[in-house]
Amino acid sequence: MFEITADALDPARLVAAVGRDESGAIALFYGVVRNENMGRNVRYLEYDVYPEMAIKKMRQVAEEVHATYAITGIGVLHRVGRLEIGETSLLVAVSSAHRAAAFEACHFAVDRIKQIVPIWKKEVWDDGEEWIEGHRPDVPPRTSA
Amino acid sequence: MFEITADALDPARLVAAVGRDESGAIALFYGVVRNENMGRNVRYLEYDVYPEMAIKKMRQVAEEVHATYAITGIGVLHRVGRLEIGETSLLVAVSSAHRAAAFEACHFAVDRIKQIVPIWKKEVWDDGEEWIEGHRPDVPPRTSA
């Protein structure tokens, strides 16, 4: 399950989607809008997204995780639009037979999502706003034209 | 929030309890009953608990985590009694400003819970059953009488 939505995210639905009978552990990550960043008071966030490519890159992250860790399932939900303090922007769930793989794979997946999925956040403060520049995605060397 | 219960666990309630306005990340771990262990087909699990001490030891784990990681909240729910395949036996939620601390602290908390909290599981197979012997808790050196 890989989805981009403007609505509130449903963790129960995602967890149900990644669980298998052989899953003994599920690690679920919540990215949450917090009230402060770099010493500035955040009022709310606004997310922009390139939806088709974001879904494609989420799937690429999932393939990378499957290739690296012994997991039984993975899913990602990302919310876009305006989000208030305390609301959940990102959910990543990973199931595995054992807990170490679930934790490590989930952490890796969140890191990779922040590196390559085309989503952007704007912080809105009391006295201004800024689109946050996070990671510049790696570009493959010369491709066939 | 630290609870032992015979009822189904509610992750949403636990996540709400550990989140603060300054929490940017929440790691939530699900321990789930899986259908196989050590090559044996598991039908269901039966959990026993020393409730008062289990709560006390969960609180000790939380103190250890607070002393080691920069977290904003932690909570633990453990289910006991009979649990079927796919049901959740353990929920551990950790909130933090940043994701690395949330993941590492949650993983550490799960490991410690399995080492020192007086809870036991019995596996019931098609052809028998066994109380699982996991970790022998560390005993402090000589205490005052």
Place this chain on the structure above:
Amino acid sequence: MITANVRLFAGLHQLIGERDLEMQLPEGATIEQLRNKLGEEYPLVQAFLPTLVCAVGEEYVPGEHVLHDGDHVALIPPVSGG
């Protein structure tokens, strides 16, 4: 003599069929003495003793720990929660 209130869990509870036992011990008895007496009175328990830890007042205690009249002693086999 003192009385210790002994609580059993998991395999021990199932084996002995009781959640709680009362044991009489001499004044100044230690956890180690309680363990030895337990093995004598309940030979079935002997297989558990090498890995068994005891808790008094909801804290794990070593064998030298001295018991008092009315103490609650929990017999804790290796734990397997999660």
Place this chain on the structure above:
Amino acid sequence: MITANVRLFAGLHQLIGERDLEMQLPEGATIEQLRNKLGEEYPLVQAFLPTLVCAVGEEYVPGEHVLHDGDHVALIPPVSGG
């Protein structure tokens, strides 16, 4: 001449006020040429160019990538999801 359909996001979208632009480029033009032309036609974009990455067909591509008529080119500033 070929036409590239350019899509803008985040700060670029807000700055230029459009989600989509059409750009005319010579036959055989590369991403690098598109970037240069973008900087000439929209001087406001110049500050973004050093960290901007381009995607064609929903894949990141290098500056040498050759464009074809009708290609969809997404201008991707450093991402900050999560």
